[in-house]
Amino acid sequence: MAHRLAPLPYDYAALEPFIDAQTMQLHHDKHHAAYVNNLNNALADYPDWQAHGVEDLVKNLEQVPEAIRAVVRNNAGGHLNHTMFWQSMAPSQTGEPTGAIAQAIANTFGSFDAFKQQFNEVGTKLFGSGWVWLVLTRDRTLRITTTPNQDSPLTQGETPLLGNDVWEHAYYLKYQNRRLEYLSAWWNVVNWDEVNRRFQVAHPNALA
Numbered sequence: 001m002a003h004r005l006a007p008l009p010y011d012y013a014a015l016e017p018f019i020d021a022q023t024m025q026l027h028h029d030k031h032h033a034a035y036v037n038n039l040n041n042a043l044a045d046y047p048d049w050q051a052h053g054v055e056d057l058v059k060n061l062e063q064v065p066e067a068i069r070a071v072v073r074n075n076a077g078g079h080l081n082h083t084m085f086w087q088s089m090a091p092s093q094t095g096e097p098t099g100a101i102a103q104a105i106a107n108t109f110g111s112f113d114a115f116k117q118q119f120n121e122v123g124t125k126l127f128g129s130g131w132v133w134l135v136l137t138r139d140r141t142l143r144i145t146t147t148p149n150q151d152s153p154l155t156q157g158e159t160p161l162l163g164n165d166v167w168e169h170a171y172y173l174k175y176q177n178r179r180l181e182y183l184s185a186w187w188n189v190v191n192w193d194e195v196n197r198r199f200q201v202a203h204p205n206a207l208a
Contacts, residue, residue: 002043002050003079005036006086014091018185020174028086031169035078035150042071054080058152077150081131085165090191097192101161101199108142119144120183123166132183134162134195136202159202162195 008028013021043050046065049057057064057076064072097105097112109115115134122144123132130148135158137143142161147153153160164170164186171182 003036003039003054005033006083008086010091015089015189018188019089019171023169023171023173026173027165027169028082032079032082035075035082038071039075039079042068042075054083055154058154061155074150077152080152080154081150081163081165084160084163087194088162088191089186089189090194091189093189093191095188095190097195099196099200100203101192101196104142104199104203115144116187119164120180122146123164123183124180126166129167131163131165133158133160133164135160136199140203159198161198161202162190 005028008024011021012024012028015024039054046068049064052060054076057072058080061069061073096102102112105112105115109118119132119134123146126132126146128148130146130151132146133144133153135143135145135153138157143158145153145158164183166179166183171179175182175185
């Protein structure tokens with residue numbers, strides 16, 4: 001198969017009590033796995049497209065054959081977004097960014113607390129299923145944005161640095177309809193080392 005589901009970089013229960021083990025197992029082994037399987041099935045009859053990486057597929061959706069474009073959009077996006085999501089979290093985190101991304105957040109939003117508040121508000125107000133993101137724009141500024149379903153900021157020419165999944169399957173077993181509670185708890189497991197790495201790759205001239 002062209003695309004594969006990588007194992008989680010930590011145990012299912014590693015993010016407890018903020019994200020429960022059952023949610024992590026279902027989210028990764030069922031939901032994410034389905035995106036990968038659906039993507040491979042869609043590409044099965046298009047060998048030229050099987051060699052394309054998932055990020056390349058998402059960035060170049062308009063070139064994907066029309067017969068499979070919608071399926072690729074949803075499932076390549078789901079695969080890409082979730083892969084990034086697992087890497088964006090880790091156990092035993094401090095809850096505070098450091099390095100270049102910390103300075104950039106403070107410069108853009110005034111403070112980390114102000115950034116978190118705005119991010120949570122945007123995520124809470126997003127109607128239906130989708131993602132809330134911290135992105136680096138084309139002019140190398142930070143912005144909070146959302147995408148519906150499994151769309152990626154890459155399709156708008158923006159670089160996703162951090163994204164939170166606000167589909168109900170990401171939080172409903174523990175938080176039910178309390179999306180804001182989930183968003184607020186999630187900051188305790190954000191892997192800021194990874195976010196800072198992404199920022200410095202996308203913006204190598206950022207202050208260290």
